[in-house]
Amino acid sequence: xxxxxxxxxxxxxxxxxxxxxxxxxxxxxxxxxxxxxxxxxxxxxxxxxxxxxxxxxxxxxxxxxxxxxxxxxxxxxxxxxxxxxxxxxxxxxxxxxxxxxxxxxxxxxxxxxxxxxxxxxxxxxxxxxxxxxxxxxxxxxxxxxxxxxxxxxxxxxxxxxxxxxxxxxxxxxxxxxxxxxxx
Ligand code: 1DX
Numbered sequence: 084x085x086x087x088x089x090x091x092x093x094x095x096x097x098x099x100x101x102x103x104x105x106x107x108x109x110x111x112x113x114x115x116x117x118x119x120x121x122x123x124x125x126x127x128x129x130x131x132x133x134x135x136x137x138x139x140x141x142x143x144x145x146x147x148x149x150x151x152x153x154x155x156x157x158x159x160x161x162x163x164x165x166x167x168x169x170x171x172x173x174x175x176x177x178x179x180x181x182x183x184x185x186x187x188x189x190x191x192x193x194x195x196x197x198x199x200x201x202x203x204x205x206x207x208x209x210x211x212x213x214x215x216x217x218x219x220x221x222x223x224x225x226x227x228x229x230x231x232x233x234x235x236x237x238x239x240x241x242x243x244x245x246x247x248x249x250x251x252x253x254x255x256x257x258x259x260x261x262x263x264x265x266x
Contacts, residue, residue, distance in 0.1 A: 089130055109133075112132040112135070131222075146225035149229065158237070168190075177212055181204055201217045202214060211263070213247075214227075221251070228244050242261065247259060
């Protein structure tokens with residue numbers, strides 16, 4: 084994944100727990116990179132090792148960390164260079180979700196090593212939808228829960244999200260039931 088992802092993890096840990104904790108996590112993950120370059124590709128394994136090490140050091144489960152990171156990502160990318168792109172991608176939670184594939188297509192033009200996931204909304208009703216998430220990567224379902232909650236904050240919308248299909252349990256793709264209520 085692009086370095087932006089590892090940099091975001093670094094920022095989240097440093098802001099909440101401080102630099103020493105981050106150094107400890109990096110050491111445990113056996114990562115010797117001093118500075119992640121946002122626009123450079125890194126092995127997915129590096130990100131997975133960071134999450135595992137953070138889970139041990141912070142005493143949180145990997146899925147708690149991935150969920151917190153998903154929430155953080157929405158705010159982080161709007162503040163770290165991608166605010167305009169985020170602003171163009173919708174004014175409501177369902178609109179943003181519907182535009183995510185377009186957003187990734189746009190990023191992919193400039194960054195061809197992007198391996199974008201796909202998000203599809205079905206069963207769209209007044210205050211609920213089914214979100215289908217397809218990725219080239221395993222085990223990011225809990226991050227999606229955090230991402231959608233982060234979008235809820237962004238649009239001042241109450242979100243209730245429940246995973247209804249899980250690829251870790253043999254399903255073809257991850258699926259979520261999203262109930263929302265704009266304030
Ligand atoms: F609900 O499933 C809200 O590296 C959401 O595989 C979901 O393949 C917002 F570094 C620039 C760059 C670069 C901008 F400059 C990424 F290249 C992308 C910014 C999306 C904002 C996807 C990150 C692929 C890296 C799913 C989890 C990964 C999607 C991460 C969240 C808005 C983003 O993001 C998976 C990669 C951006 C960029 C957004 C993602 C890769 C998302 C969301 N994805 C790189």
